[in-house]
Amino acid sequence: MKKMTYAEAIRDGIRQEMKRDSAVYLCGEDVGKFGGCFGVTAGLVDEFPGRVLDTPITETAIIGSAVGAAAVGLRPVAEIMFVDFTGVCMDELFNQAVKMRYMFGGKAKVPLVLKTICGGGVAAAAQHSQCMEAWFTHIPGLKTVMPATPADAKGLMAAAIRDDNPVIYIEHKQLLGLGGDVPEGEYLVPLGKADIKRPGTDVTIVAWSWMVHRALAAAEALAKDGISAEVIDPRTLVPLDKDAILASLAKTHKLVIVHEAVRTSGFGGEIAAVAAEEGFDLLDAPIKRVTAPDTPVPFSPVLEKAFLPDEGKIIQAVKELF
Amino acid sequence: MQLAKENLLAFYQTMVTIRTFENKAAELFAAGKLPGFVHLYIGEEAVATGVCANLTAKDYITSTHRGHGHLIAKGGKVDLMMAELYGKATGYCKGKGGSMHIADVDLGILGANGIVGAGQPIAVGAAFACKYQQNGAIAVCFFGDGASNRGTFHEAMNLASIWKLPVVFVCENNMYGISNCQRDHMNICDISDRAAAYGVPGVTVDGNDVVAVFEAAAEGVKRARQGDGPSLIECKTWRWRGHFEGDPATYKNPEEQKTWLQKDPIPRLAQKIIELGHAGEADLANIADAVKAQVAAAVAFAESSPDPVPADVLTDVYAGQ
Numbered sequence: 001m002k003k004m005t006y007a008e009a010i011r012d013g014i015r016q017e018m019k020r021d022s023a024v025y026l027c028g029e030d031v032g033k034f035g036g037c038f039g040v041t042a043g044l045v046d047e048f049p050g051r052v053l054d055t056p057i058t059e060t061a062i063i064g065s066a067v068g069a070a071a072v073g074l075r076p077v078a079e080i081m082f083v084d085f086t087g088v089c090m091d092e093l094f095n096q097a098v099k100m101r102y103m104f105g106g107k108a109k110v111p112l113v114l115k116t117i118c119g120g121g122v123a124a125a126a127q128h129s130q131c132m133e134a135w136f137t138h139i140p141g142l143k144t145v146m147p148a149t150p151a152d153a154k155g156l157m158a159a160a161i162r163d164d165n166p167v168i169y170i171e172h173k174q175l176l177g178l179g180g181d182v183p184e185g186e187y188l189v190p191l192g193k194a195d196i197k198r199p200g201t202d203v204t205i206v207a208w209s210w211m212v213h214r215a216l217a218a219a220e221a222l223a224k225d226g227i228s229a230e231v232i233d234p235r236t237l238v239p240l241d242k243d244a245i246l247a248s249l250a251k252t253h254k255l256v257i258v259h260e261a262v263r264t265s266g267f268g269g270e271i272a273a274v275a276a277e278e279g280f281d282l283l284d285a286p287i288k289r290v291t292a293p294d295t296p297v298p299f300s301p302v303l304e305k306a307f308l309p310d311e312g313k314i315i316q317a318v319k320e321l322f
Numbered sequence: 323m324q325l326a327k328e329n330l331l332a333f334y335q336t337m338v339t340i341r342t343f344e345n346k347a348a349e350l351f352a353a354g355k356l357p358g359f360v361h362l363y364i365g366e367e368a369v370a371t372g373v374c375a376n377l378t379a380k381d382y383i384t385s386t387h388r389g390h391g392h393l394i395a396k397g398g399k400v401d402l403m404m405a406e407l408y409g410k411a412t413g414y415c416k417g418k419g420g421s422m423h424i425a426d427v428d429l430g431i432l433g434a435n436g437i438v439g440a441g442q443p444i445a446v447g448a449a450f451a452c453k454y455q456q457n458g459a460i461a462v463c464f465f466g467d468g469a470s471n472r473g474t475f476h477e478a479m480n481l482a483s484i485w486k487l488p489v490v491f492v493c494e495n496n497m498y499g500i501s502n503c504q505r506d507h508m509n510i511c512d513i514s515d516r517a518a519a520y521g522v523p524g525v526t527v528d529g530n531d532v533v534a535v536f537e538a539a540a541e542g543v544k545r546a547r548q549g550d551g552p553s554l555i556e557c558k559t560w561r562w563r564g565h566f567e568g569d570p571a572t573y574k575n576p577e578e579q580k581t582w583l584q585k586d587p588i589p590r591l592a593q594k595i596i597e598l599g600h601a602g603e604a605d606l607a608n609i610a611d612a613v614k615a616q617v618a619a620a621v622a623f624a625e626s627s628p629d630p631v632p633a634d635v636l637t638d639v640y641a642g643q
């Protein structure tokens with residue numbers, strides 16, 4: 001184990017796979033000599049000459065070219081600087097990358113990682129703060145990965161690169177500096193395997209990315225009030241580890257889902273549907289969602305604080321079930 | 323073209339206002355008073371000033387993430403801008419937008435923008451509306467060298483050219499898109515060369531010479547108003563600061579930076595004004611002092627303004643609510 005930040009762990013995951021497989025390359029805006037807008041890819045350009053490429057501002061071609069390169073044998077890690085800019089390369093993702101295999105009758109594979117970052121809390125306003133994972137989970141053929149800890153960040157990055165399918169790997173701005181123990185040497189976290197971030201018996205809280213940490217803080221506070229909350233981090237939304245969620249519900253019989261994304265058609269609705277369809281008999285209270293409201297992300301820190309789900313809002317939702 | 327004394331003094335006033343506003347924003351950001359991202363226009367003042375001096379309040383502009391200069395040159399009010407940078411309820415966007423999204427639709431300012439290249443087709447749409455409504459107005463699209471590589475550039479230029487729309491594309495070539503310098507992000511020296519691909523005029527001017535910018539823009543604006551269609555003006559300039567405040571910009575060549583700082587557009591204009599006998603040093607200093615007071619008042623206004631209230635999050639999502 002080695003102490004690392006989340007940002008360093010992402011880089012370590014990329015490094016591990018670039019060392020292992022010469023088909024892996026990294027490209028995107030300012031990922032090379034600048035080391036990425038958030039410093040995540042710092043130094044890789046020197047470690048891997050010719051394999052870390054700065055692109056112009058050209059998201060359409062970043063992902064479009066990654067699709068082409070992947071289809072003929074490379075394994076691109078293509079960065080879109082903020083998840084908010086994926087609109088610019090959406091066709092390349094949802095009509096090209098993910099459909100090639102199916103449309104060609106299984107005769108192609110497109111092993112690409114779209115690496116990007118989401119999230120609010122830094123007053124970056126409406127076009128640099130969003131959580132848009134539900135857009136991506138609604139695309140069959142695409143896998144959606146959202147790590148919450150340094151160890152998961154490394155292991156999931158490596159697994160995403162090794163996966164033979166298009167994967168969107170979404171980091172969170174609030175987590176970049178978060179420290180934690182990360183296994184040294186080769187380390188993989190399988191896609192589709194949830195992690196119980198805190199065991200408990202009275203209520204299940206499902207949260208991912210930054211919200212895992214807010215859920216953990218809420219669980220700590222709830223424990224003092226005699227409520228034992230289990231915090232489940234699915235880590236990947238597609239594939240979703242339904243079994244982990246249902247197993248937890250079998251213990252707690254209560255479900256609260258927390259996400260930073262806006263409420264309507266958020267992925268919380270999908271998890272609630274899974275619980276209702278496959279775990280109806282396990283539930284003994286209504287399902288609760290704690291989410292952002294259905295608005296763009298506001299700039300003013302006062303407004304953004306009101307917008308974001310937080311510990312207080314999670315505690316309140318849990319208490320309404322008791 | 324011999325510009326009148328009033329024109330040159332107005333340019334000076336605008337450029338000094340932009341510089342003073344931006345220096346203050348840098349200082350406030352460093353002091354931790356401004357949340358979020360702040361991208362400053364210091365060194366590029368001649369571009370917005372020279373272009374917007376050809377426009378009326380009825381004309382439209384689209385701006386960028388580096389938008390404060392465009393807003394001031396198009397008549398934006400510094401107190402409402404400053405309040406928006408602070409995220410206050412009295413700001414241009416009631417604190418909902420911040421630096422990257424300031425707009426004043428009544429002044430034809432269709433917003434700064436957080437998405438690089440997004441303004442290009444929006445300006446085309448505004449220009450289409452001007453032509454459709456035959457109201458005599460035009461649109462100007464400001465964008466960077468980096469943005470000229472977006473697909474939106476090609477699509478907007480092409481559409482504007484076949485529909486002969488009254489729009490002027492103004493490329494602010496400050497030679498960098500964040501850390502990526504022009505020679506690494508495109509294979510040509512003059513972005514104005516791209517105009518030929520659309521069959522429209524393209525010119526390159528010294529973007530640190532406000533008179534040269536004004537004259538080139540006058541030509542493009544005239545074409546647009548006469549119904550002759552779009553044109554492209556490339557203004558070569560230099561971003562003095564990092565990409566955003568807090569970026570040490572170690573990727574820049576210090577020698578190049580030094581050379582460009584010597585081409586400061588403001589003393590260049592001052593010298594011209596003095597040589598022509600339009601004003602003396604003391605007169606220009608008086609202008610600068612008045613601007614300083616105006617910016618100080620804007621800060622005082624912002625600081626004494628109320629924050630928005632949490633319930634405001636939910637308003638302004640849909641029209642007709």
Ligand SMILES: Cc1ncc(C[n+]2csc(CCOP(=O)(O)OP(=O)(O)O)c2C)c(N)n1
Binds near residue numbers: 085
């Ligand atoms: C579509 C999109 N891609 C990337 C970014 C990130 N970004 C913000 S500003 C910028 C550089 C823009 O360069 P340029 O157009 O030359 O404008 P300048 O900053 O030099 O004024 C980049 C890459 C963005 N905001 N939007």
Ligand SMILES: [Mg+2]
Binds near residue numbers: 468494498
């Ligand atoms: Mg630039």
